Amino acid sequence: MRGLIRLIIILLAVLKSLFFWNIKKRDPKKILIAHDLLLGDTLLLAPLMKRIKEKYPHAQKYILAKPTFVPLFENTPYGFKVLSFNSKSFLSVWKIFCCGPYDLAFIAGDNRYSWLARAVGSGWVIGIKGDTPSWKNWMVNEAKSFDDKPATWADMMGRLVDGNDPEPYQKNEWLRPDIKKTLIPIDRSKPYIVCHLGASNELRFWPNTAWQKLCKDLSNQGFEMILTTGPNEVHLLDQVDPASIYQSVQGNFSLIEMWVLLENAALLVSSDTGIVHLAKIACTPTITLYGPGSNLIHGPGKFWMNQFFEVATIDSYPCRDQKFLFRRKIMWLNRCSRNIKQCKTPGACMEAITPKDVIGKAMEILKLTHL
Template sequence: MSSRTGFRLIQLGAILLRAPRLIFKRRQQPQSPKRILVIHQLLLGDALMATGLLAHLRDKYPDAEIDVAGPPFLAGLYQSKPYNVSFIGFTPKNWRSFFSIWKQPNYDLALPVLDNRFSWTAFAIGARWIKGFANTKTNYKDIPFNELIPIPNQATSITDMMSLLSGSHSTLTFDPSQWPAPQHKTFELPSKPYVVLHLGASTPLKFWPSENWLRLAKGMEKLGFTPVWSAGPNELALVQAADPCGKFHSFGGKLDLAQLWHLIENATLLVSPDTGITHIAKHTATPTIALFGPGSELLAGRGEFFHDSPYHTLATNIVCRNHHNFFKRDVTWVQHCKHNINTCPHNAECIKSLPFDRVYQECCKLLGIPKS
């Protein structure tokens, strides 16, 4: 029996024990919840865009205990207890992780973020009030909820969207002091001032051409900045393709998330495809240029909460950025491309057509280099 199957069976058993509560649901949310759970399985970028939700929850419920249950690989980022929240490593791929939240005292409020299947997990552990976003069509994932709110009917960043789950009407913007840098294992930073060039992303459709990266690194060096490569452990081939002679230092695959946070925090500039690394930079207030291929600048952008972040986006217009699927919901105003490398009709032209000169000029602008 796989660990994932074990998780489902254990959760099912817990659900059956609490089944009568599905008939006798609470009709009113606790006004002052003492214990709150935010539960998700989001990747790095989406998980960090939930920061707005944490900020609004802490603002509305200053004395509440707030836990975040999410993928264990994120644990290092929460060591510093931002917004005084505690992190619980949780994944349906490991049956033991069910007990990591089962053993916690009961939650007054549980917020499954975007993916409604975790409403059943919240129900199984006895959460008293479960709140989330409505699906386009009602399905079994909605059954445990006490309250469902609609996805906004107008263009909204993911950060601002998730913040709505708090029920707070306050207007908040990110305060970096609320998220202290996580502790990290010591490593040697590059010579300052330095620029981080992160090459990897979740799909090859976001890979900017290798020759452009090398040209950009050489350009940064000529301007007096130390360029360094960054990439995930499975993305080292991208660094090799961009810099086959190893001219510039690479941190590819060498850093954990806490160390990567430290690298980005001390950088003068980050240039990266639209990926989770750019959202670390929002938190460290590092000037950033995010290169967009199939993704949506609007969804992943600053929004109201990160309004003051020096986060800048570059993209080209493409006809196939016309898919409206958002976490298995059909949302009319959402516009991004959901093709993969095998189905893309334009051979990743969206990212390939982003011109070097445009990226280079934006770098110079953020670095305060006068136009030549």
């Protein structure tokens, strides 16, 4: 089915390019953000969404999202209606087509989705230049470059729209949908800290002993500790807390339930993963552990500059030596996207982050917010 869908998209994109003019309208009536990103990068499109709203307040606005992320958009943040996108579903693509045609489309990440944007009737397509292989760029009308100085992915996405940067994020800009249940009973009389143990890449796991030291010390300060993991990561709970001393939540929760847990937390401590970016939307004070990843590209940047966000990392770690983001080379970027089989020293960059350093940063934030 996916092969057939791709063929239809290619044929429609070519036909529309051959027989319809590509025109950038000054006042577009319909705007589309096309992508197929994971949770974190999807949420980091907030600056792009806000900037589009500021520049084109009267346009109908649509954004694609994986089916599991659709509930996050229930309250139409920045005026955007979400369209569920599953590349294997013809019905999914048909619904996107029925909402078009679109006057303007922005491509986030992989430029292959410029073909989808053209196929569903986008008159002008804007993306980031330099994607590989080159055929991905053929349907892009206006290609912009990544910043030549350090900036976050989120801020750079906001600059796909001409003009000024969007105003920094304020609490409740992106409203949480209502929910009838919570992950666990929350005792508001005692502040709690969420420690998210999981990550999409094993190389981002913090050592069990480090988590144990952190939880013990913060618990002794009077905070309830709540451990969470993503799907298929229950084993991390057993390794970090074999005696079940702390409350824990396995990875079978909805993202809205996690949002509720985060927005009432005194602090989140997590490796660089999608939950960190959900915490930005919820305005939760956060400490992020960056081992392979880069705080330059996924930190708060200008858009989330008003939040309590601390970084625990080792600057200039020797094997954080890759300069590519979405297959584009960025000279100022240093990160590692290797997997467990490719890494010569698995876990070393995370082991270098000490519990003492994280506890110190935690106490600094908590003194300002709760103590």
